[in-house]
Amino acid sequence: MPPPPNKRKFYRPNRANNGPANGSGANTPTAPTVAQQPKRPKVEDAVPKAEGTVDVKQMYSTSAGNASAKPFSELSGVLDKALLDGLDKMGFEFMSPVQQKVLTQLPSLSSDCVVQAKTGTGKTVAFLLPAIQNLLAGNMPPRGKVAILVICPTRELALQIAKECNGVTACLPRKMECHTAFGGTSRASNLKAFINGNPTILVATPGRLDDILGEETVRERFSHLKTVVLDEADQMLDAGFAPAVKKILRRIPPKSDGWQGMCFSATLPKEVLDIAKIVLFPGFTHLTTVDPNEVPTHERVPQYFVSVPTVGQTFAALSALIQEEYNQDPTDFKAIVFGTTANGVGLLYDLYKNALPQFRVFELHSRMSQPSRTKTTTQFKEASSGILFASDVVGRGMDFPNVGLVVQLGLPSSTDQYVHRVGRTARAGKDGRAVLVLFDKEAFFPRINRTLPIQPYPVDLNAKLDTHQANIDRAFINVDEEAKAKAYQAFLGYNKTFIKKLQLSTAELVRVANDYATAMGCPEPPLIEKSTIGKMGLKGVPGLNIGSRRGR
Known part of the structure; x- marks a missing residue:
């Protein structure tokens, strides 16, 4: 899709630059004109770049202009040749900063440590190599015993770690099985594979790990534990997993048995330090690749909002926004569009694969099966361009390269959620921008978050x-009616939670939801079960269509 001849000229960071634009500034009541848009200085001109904000894939294969980057070959005699061969096979030539610090600055590869490093800086390899090397140096457990336990916050991150682990160990003479355990999959199948297999390494999320450790046959597998890794520790505890993690640490062999503890975290809040006291011996080593002076992503990414009069117009607004952003820079256009609910995201995917056929589109949400989510995650990571419609299943710790645009369609559930989503762009030293699309009742969000640099879209x-x-209306004809009904019900349920902030009565909320249904091309409001209406607290509210969709 070529850009139109009269291309609008408003400020946009050039993706060829190695740093994002500075989006700082207060909200203004009206959008400035094009002539008023000042050219913002590049962040790297004002703020020193953190060691961790590098393109790790580039650093693996070249020194990326960094004279201090050392090749893995310098670790000959420190790391087993089979590990170096595995790294070479993966195309990893140079160490990233976090790998270099861990592999060269720890007192020994079996030392306890806290390592501050961001997602996307190569930390997975940084903790796998010392842990595996310790086993190869003579600490290999009996077959079927778990020697390395990695605990991380999300299933997607667990799969990502396991994939890198299989690559690192690919050239070992003795197969070293890496197993995973996380929710969203069959517990029985998980247990069967674990018990019948020979897991040397286990990568698990806290919930499922806590669950299966209730089985004595599982606990017995940890009798020869050598290393425990907490990855994305701050995000894991922020997500409410502290009780589960503490329970897990009580169920595995005690720290006094001498296993190595490694804690990787971008920040070190009190909650992380409290857990670290259980995982680490006193006198542990602290390493960091995080620059304390670096401006946080949510402060340096240019952020804008678009407000339209009605909820039904948000679909056309999103289409117009994507077209405008693409026209400004069509090269490798890669975006994530966040919806408010899983069923709402499914609807967006069904709609825009018809409305925007010129783009490759993806969907990722909790209603999908785990194999489908894994497949989509891999595809979007590897894609040079495309649009991912996602719910917040795009968890903390997931790193999708080269995402230049994040769009949030609808009211974020919190300021933290908004900030976290913005952080999906401008990663690893690249630039990016974020846009929030709201209808008039939701437009309070920028006003109550004046500390965030959200400006009117230019x-x-x-x-x-x-x-x-007109294009949206045509595309909705091809969207399944059941998908529309599910999205409608999810819209009602989600926004009922924020009814006071939206300043709507229950009757007004139903009218807004029915406008949403009309925009989807529904001839009447979709049916909702009487019991569901009661659970939503909408019993007796006029405008709802009560009935069952079963068999329709």
């Missing part, structure tokens, strides 16, 4: 809605 997309609406 192009009037409301003037473009009619152009895109």
